[in-house]
Amino acid sequence: MNASPRWRRPALTLALLAFAQFIITIDYNIVYVALPDIGDELGFTAQSLQWVVSAYLVGFGGFLLLGGRAVDRLGQRRMFILGLAIYGVSSLAGGLAADPGMLVAARAFQGLGGALLTPATLALIYTGFPEGTQRNRAMGVWGAAGSSGLAAGALLGGILTNDLGWEWVFFVNVPLALGAALAAPRLLSADPPPENHRGGFDMPGALIATAGASLMVFGLVSGPDAGWGSIRGAGALAAGAVLIGVFALVEWRTRNPLVPLRLFANRSLATAMAVMFLFLGSLSGQYYLFTTYLQNVLGYSALEAGLAFLPLTLISVATTGKLSTVLLGKWGTRTTLSIGLLVIAIGMILLAAGMSTGGSFWALLPGIVIWGVGSFGFPAMFVAAASGVEPAEQGVASALASTSQQIGGAVGLAAIVAIANTGLTAETGAAASDVVDGLRTAGWVAGLAMAAAAIIAATLKKPRATATPKINDIPEEPAPDLAAPSSG
Numbered sequence: 001m002n003a004s005p006r007w008r009r010p011a012l013t014l015a016l017l018a019f020a021q022f023i024i025t026i027d028y029n030i031v032y033v034a035l036p037d038i039g040d041e042l043g044f045t046a047q048s049l050q051w052v053v054s055a056y057l058v059g060f061g062g063f064l065l066l067g068g069r070a071v072d073r074l075g076q077r078r079m080f081i082l083g084l085a086i087y088g089v090s091s092l093a094g095g096l097a098a099d100p101g102m103l104v105a106a107r108a109f110q111g112l113g114g115a116l117l118t119p120a121t122l123a124l125i126y127t128g129f130p131e132g133t134q135r136n137r138a139m140g141v142w143g144a145a146g147s148s149g150l151a152a153g154a155l156l157g158g159i160l161t162n163d164l165g166w167e168w169v170f171f172v173n174v175p176l177a178l179g180a181a182l183a184a185p186r187l188l189s190a191d192p193p194p195e196n197h198r199g200g201f202d203m204p205g206a207l208i209a210t211a212g213a214s215l216m217v218f219g220l221v222s223g224p225d226a227g228w229g230s231i232r233g234a235g236a237l238a239a240g241a242v243l244i245g246v247f248a249l250v251e252w253r254t255r256n257p258l259v260p261l262r263l264f265a266n267r268s269l270a271t272a273m274a275v276m277f278l279f280l281g282s283l284s285g286q287y288y289l290f291t292t293y294l295q296n297v298l299g300y301s302a303l304e305a306g307l308a309f310l311p312l313t314l315i316s317v318a319t320t321g322k323l324s325t326v327l328l329g330k331w332g333t334r335t336t337l338s339i340g341l342l343v344i345a346i347g348m349i350l351l352a353a354g355m356s357t358g359g360s361f362w363a364l365l366p367g368i369v370i371w372g373v374g375s376f377g378f379p380a381m382f383v384a385a386a387s388g389v390e391p392a393e394q395g396v397a398s399a400l401a402s403t404s405q406q407i408g409g410a411v412g413l414a415a416i417v418a419i420a421n422t423g424l425t426a427e428t429g430a431a432a433s434d435v436v437d438g439l440r441t442a443g444w445v446a447g448l449a450m451a452a453a454a455i456i457a458a459t460l461k462k463p464r465a466t467a468t469p470k471i472n473d474i475p476e477e478p479a480p481d482l483a484a485p486s487s488g
Helices: 010-029 032-042 048-074 076-095 100-128 133-163 173-187 203-226 231-253 261-265 267-297 302-307 310-331 333-353 361-386 391-420 432-457
Strands: none
Touching: 010 076, 010 100, 010 133, 010 173, 032 048, 032 100, 032 133, 032 267, 032 302, 048 076, 048 100, 048 203, 048 391, 076 100, 076 173, 100 133, 100 361, 100 391, 133 302, 133 310, 133 361, 203 231, 203 391, 231 261, 261 267, 261 391, 267 302, 267 333, 267 361, 267 391, 267 432, 310 333, 310 361, 333 361, 333 432, 361 391, 361 432, 391 432
């Protein structure tokens, strides 16, 4: 690979890719503080309201493998633009929803858009910036956008819900996605014609993987609502597990598999997948606990709850940008990732310890600050996932990592909600102390799970030291022909 980025305007291109990541991650949390208003206006029940969040997970997690291979086979830029288009249209439909079914369907289609956009964005970064200092810098910018999106989602959701109504947590995505889609053809190199890819698409594998992953995520998010012994819970999980087993057999025998099984022999990718599973499982649960405590215990409004995320947002943006890049260069992927996750774990545990019936935001602030500081480890997860993967398989590799992340999010949210609600009944008037005890215990569990992720990250194989040129030492390269095929 060349020693300099392959883009004509690498800074603007990276800004576009980081902006796409911001769109994806902001939508993960933006609906949380709007849930009470959505439930009241559209008639969701207390149990069914979780599907406003869960439908996004099902669509996202279920279609990631298909999306990743589509990126490799059909083109990175094509799938990037298509993912943005689906995102924009489904967001418009969500804002116009008049009943629960329409909103849940719109959220599922948002997930589909994310399943195309996420691997496309990562593949464009992996193939556009050489491994080493430049890629670490690019991942730092991308990670800052993702981390700020996760934290800013609740803040923006609170402001929009308070001032304009819950519909605007969806409408806001429409101009964002449209603007990014219009900028893409100007900044991203054209893809090679799809017919130039030999060997077909492995449609049987794509269909089986999509159905299996969708059923697994569906079963995980249905368990708390329908019961773990129900058809929707255990039945969907069992069916999904069977299909995943069938998928493995199909891939073993297929000449051009959707997911080359040799990728699982890549220790860095396999370790990153395990870390991501625990990371998002802990994080999704912690966001739920934090917003629940602010609104249900402290009595915060949607706007106040959103503003409570401001310190986390600002600190996360700062630490996942320049600091992350510096630490990746100085410490390497393994140390940066493991220490970052350990710092987040400490922050989560302190945040849980600060919860009490007569508490205040100031008691939570030390945990919030430490949690935000640890965000410098976020980009390192994806640096690890891309290590040693061929350019033509970066899309499916990033999809594998993201699938592990989304399934972890579904598992974590279900587990954390179950722990938080242990001992509570559906009757009104439950003691505030019981509610806080459940939230605090669940927060400690989330922190311990994050600590486990840090331990797993410490097992990453340390790469051999290589001389990597500094960005400032790289001479300006003549502008490439934008009509040239993109690598990968």
